[in-house]
Amino acid sequence: MEKKNVTIYDIAREAQVSPATVSRILTGTTSVREEKRKKVMEVIEKYDFHPNANARALAENRNKSIAMVVAHSDNSYYSSVFAACESEAYRRGYVLLLMDTSSRAENEVSVLKRVQELRPEAMILCGGRIDLEKQDPEFLSLLRQTMGFTRIVVGSRSPLPGIPGISVDHRASMEMAVRYLAGLGHREIGFVYTGKQFYGTAERLAEFRRVMKGLNLPLRKEWLIGVKDYSVDGGQEGAEKLLKLEKIPTALLGMNDMVSAGLLQGLLAAGLRVPEDISLMGFDDTFVTCITAPQLTSVGYDYQSYGAELVRAALEPEAEWEQDRRIPVFIEERASCAAPGKR
Amino acid sequence: MEKKNVTIYDIAREAQVSPATVSRILTGTTSVREEKRKKVMEVIEKYDFHPNANARALAENRNKSIAMVVAHSDNSYYSSVFAACESEAYRRGYVLLLMDTSSRAENEVSVLKRVQELRPEAMILCGGRIDLEKQDPEFLSLLRQTMGFTRIVVGSRSPLPGIPGISVDHRASMEMAVRYLAGLGHREIGFVYTGKQFYGTAERLAEFRRVMKGLNLPLRKEWLIGVKDYSVDGGQEGAEKLLKLEKIPTALLGMNDMVSAGLLQGLLAAGLRVPEDISLMGFDDTFVTCITAPQLTSVGYDYQSYGAELVRAALEPEAEWEQDRRIPVFIEERASCAAPGKR
DNA sequence: CCGAAAATTGAAACCGGTTTCAGTTTTGCC
DNA sequence: GGCAAAACTGAAACCGGTTTCAATTTTCGG
Numbered sequence: 001m002e003k004k005n006v007t008i009y010d011i012a013r014e015a016q017v018s019p020a021t022v023s024r025i026l027t028g029t030t031s032v033r034e035e036k037r038k039k040v041m042e043v044i045e046k047y048d049f050h051p052n053a054n055a056r057a058l059a060e061n062r063n064k065s066i067a068m069v070v071a072h073s074d075n076s077y078y079s080s081v082f083a084a085c086e087s088e089a090y091r092r093g094y095v096l097l098l099m100d101t102s103s104r105a106e107n108e109v110s111v112l113k114r115v116q117e118l119r120p121e122a123m124i125l126c127g128g129r130i131d132l133e134k135q136d137p138e139f140l141s142l143l144r145q146t147m148g149f150t151r152i153v154v155g156s157r158s159p160l161p162g163i164p165g166i167s168v169d170h171r172a173s174m175e176m177a178v179r180y181l182a183g184l185g186h187r188e189i190g191f192v193y194t195g196k197q198f199y200g201t202a203e204r205l206a207e208f209r210r211v212m213k214g215l216n217l218p219l220r221k222e223w224l225i226g227v228k229d230y231s232v233d234g235g236q237e238g239a240e241k242l243l244k245l246e247k248i249p250t251a252l253l254g255m256n257d258m259v260s261a262g263l264l265q266g267l268l269a270a271g272l273r274v275p276e277d278i279s280l281m282g283f284d285d286t287f288v289t290c291i292t293a294p295q296l297t298s299v300g301y302d303y304q305s306y307g308a309e310l311v312r313a314a315l316e317p318e319a320e321w322e323q324d325r326r327i328p329v330f331i332e333e334r335a336s337c338a339a340p341g342k343r
Numbered sequence: 344m345e346k347k348n349v350t351i352y353d354i355a356r357e358a359q360v361s362p363a364t365v366s367r368i369l370t371g372t373t374s375v376r377e378e379k380r381k382k383v384m385e386v387i388e389k390y391d392f393h394p395n396a397n398a399r400a401l402a403e404n405r406n407k408s409i410a411m412v413v414a415h416s417d418n419s420y421y422s423s424v425f426a427a428c429e430s431e432a433y434r435r436g437y438v439l440l441l442m443d444t445s446s447r448a449e450n451e452v453s454v455l456k457r458v459q460e461l462r463p464e465a466m467i468l469c470g471g472r473i474d475l476e477k478q479d480p481e482f483l484s485l486l487r488q489t490m491g492f493t494r495i496v497v498g499s500r501s502p503l504p505g506i507p508g509i510s511v512d513h514r515a516s517m518e519m520a521v522r523y524l525a526g527l528g529h530r531e532i533g534f535v536y537t538g539k540q541f542y543g544t545a546e547r548l549a550e551f552r553r554v555m556k557g558l559n560l561p562l563r564k565e566w567l568i569g570v571k572d573y574s575v576d577g578g579q580e581g582a583e584k585l586l587k588l589e590k591i592p593t594a595l596l597g598m599n600d601m602v603s604a605g606l607l608q609g610l611l612a613a614g615l616r617v618p619e620d621i622s623l624m625g626f627d628d629t630f631v632t633c634i635t636a637p638q639l640t641s642v643g644y645d646y647q648s649y650g651a652e653l654v655r656a657a658l659e660p661e662a663e664w665e666q667d668r669r670i671p672v673f674i675e676e677r678a679s680c681a682a683p684g685k686r
Numbered sequence: 687c688c689g690a691a692a693a694t695t696g697a698a699a700c701c702g703g704t705t706t707c708a709g710t711t712t713t714g715c716c
Numbered sequence: 717g718g719c720a721a722a723a724c725t726g727a728a729a730c731c732g733g734t735t736t737c738a739a740t741t742t743t744c745g746g
Contacts, residue, residue: 008704017725018726018727019704019726021725021726023703024724024725029704030724031723032724033711033725036724052703054397054401054462054703055401055702055731056702056704058397058702058703058731059731061731076422087443087445095441095442095457096440096441097438098439099429107433114438116393118396119396258630287575287601290576291634292636293636362696362733363696364696366732367694367695372734372735374694394732395732398734400733401733402701404701
């Protein structure tokens with residue numbers, strides 16, 4: 001059954017035309033006499049011929065692929081993002097080359113090398129060193145170099161002129177969250193955060209302070225709780241720290257849904273009722289929100305349009321892009337927030 | 344800054360050797376005089392040259408890529424699987440081309456076409472029509488045709504001779520789960536399933552019946568509850584159906600962790616205590632298990648080794664593969680199961 | 687120092703497409 | 717029917733590597 005690869009030459013020979021003509025039919029660049037087209041199409045059908053994408057890529061000097069580099073492909077935030085990117089890329093006839101750096105610097109380096117060999121038309125970079133608040137000069141120079149080869153788009157703020165940054169609007173999300181809680185009547189609000197070295201966190205912390213101050217709400221240092229990571233464990237750690245305080249806030253924001261889920265567990269275990277005794281909110285609006293009891297109110301993003309924007313920015317370099325763009329956010333109300341009760 | 348692509352010819356000219364020599368240095372196929380090698384390496388360094396992977400692919404007729412086709416890339420089961428595959432592929436110097444079919448037949452067709460053009464060295468196919476209990480002849484013939492071009496491996500049972508099937512050992516997982524619950528003293532066990540048309544479900548249902556019978560436990564039809572989908576909603580639907588019964592089992596198996604999480608919510612909402620009143624178990628051992636309260640005991644798989652096996656099977660066709668292989672399973676004990684109480 | 691074997695090397699063909707360029711055919715119009 | 721313009725077509729170059737093959741250089745035993 002050793003099927004030899006059928007080429008455009010085979011098709012040409014059998015259809016008694018030149019390879020050039022077959023190519024023209026395939027690419028549709030020039031019109032071809034109907035009679036020949038029909039004949040060629042028949043032969044193509046007969047052999048179920050598919051043009052070799054590698055050869056085409058070499059000849060056209062473009063290969064219809066986008067490298068998608070993420071920090072942790074099994075994290076549900078990232079998988080939502082790249083599922084969205086994949087769908088948009090597919091719509092445009094592109095394929096995503098998925099690479100996972102596990103947030104390790106050495107992988108980031110070798111992945112970029114790989115990208116330079118693969119010559120995808122663009123690279124979408126999400127997570128890892130790119131998100132650092134204080135950007136890493138070594139990594140930046142690596143990016144700058146890569147930029148010479150392929151267009152880069154990052155799912156963060158723009159690290160360099162010429163690299164568009166598209167990210168969730170952290171500031172707006174925080175403002176919206178705080179205002180929402182304030183609107184319910186909360187004055188005492190805490191924030192359990194992690195990864196202060198990352199840009200998104202830093203931005204949210206700053207915005208939290210700003211909005212609280214603006215609304216004239218008390219800003220107590222012990223209600224800003226840093227925890228070790230973005231996980232359920234992190235949330236539980238947060239709950240423990242919180243429960244040691246003599247006074248706890250009436251509402252709590254968790255860094256993301258996982259942290260909030262952990263907080264929830266910790267608080268419920270301590271006998272608190274949510275939302276009667278304390279309200280709780282998350283960020284990202286992942287499916288985690290539907291799994292907890294009560295279900296989590298969360299600030300969400302439209303992943304589909306996030307992905308579409310990333311891909312669009314990656315493939316339309318000619319367009320006039322702002323250096324930085326923000327994906328709009330919205331609040332998905334569920335059951336974990338209510339007006340503060342009396343205690 | 345318009346950097347023209349540096350080619351092997353540019354390197355050759357500058358280093359005063361032939362392109363062939365540069366190529367030999369890059370591929371390491373033949374020895375090259377140390378002095379020339381050094382000179383060439385210098386020039387390569389100088390221009391930070393990376394050979395064009397497309398050209399190489401065309402010449403070598405292999406492109407070090409694997410197409411990974413999944414049904415829903417944002418589902419945490421699939422993202423665990425492909426994160427594992429990516430890691431193994433990367434280790435071997437391969438890149439994964441990620442494609443998502445959204446379980447839609449028309450996408451499955453066009454994705455396969457795409458694969459034939461891209462000529463990856465192999466394709467790993469997980470989820471979608473491939474998992475159907477009663478296999479779809481149209482799809483099979485499509486696969487058979489694709490097989491002529493690239494090696495296929497499926498994350499399910501083998502659909503055709505020559506296509507290795509590697510899958511979670513559904514039977515063992517069910518047997519293990521039932522025996523575990525029986526070991527705790529449960530005699531009345533229910534199973535909330537979904538997707539009877541899929542192979543894994545069918546296999547688990549059959550195995551459930553077999554093991555229950557073997558252990559001489561009561562097999563009541565109303566404790567086998569079919570629900571609409573693999574989600575939290577599906578679980579809630581299951582809980583509703585269950586709560587209408589006049590007698591409910593003392594332990595319950597959910598199709599996967601999401602379904603079990605939904606079940607948990609439904610049961611807790613109805614005032615039942617878990618595990619005191621009813622024990623609950625999930626499958627897949629995803630991070631969902633850690634988010635619920637109580638945390639879910641679940642049957643898990645080693646995703647890392649699952650991914651490694653898939654990739655290995657994809658890239659080592661010469662090896663003697665069994666047609667079908669099963670990934671071992673284990674029980675991850677958490678807090679949702681206990682000995683049955685009296686009611 | 688000589689000759690044969692071993693190690694290196696370059697020219698050229700090749701991988702499978704696309705595209706330019708220069709004919710060759712057709713078409714459209716008077 | 718004749719001619720210019722438009723439409724089509726094929727030969728050949730090219731994309732950027734790898735590899736075969738034959739020639740050249742080195743190495744080494746005697």
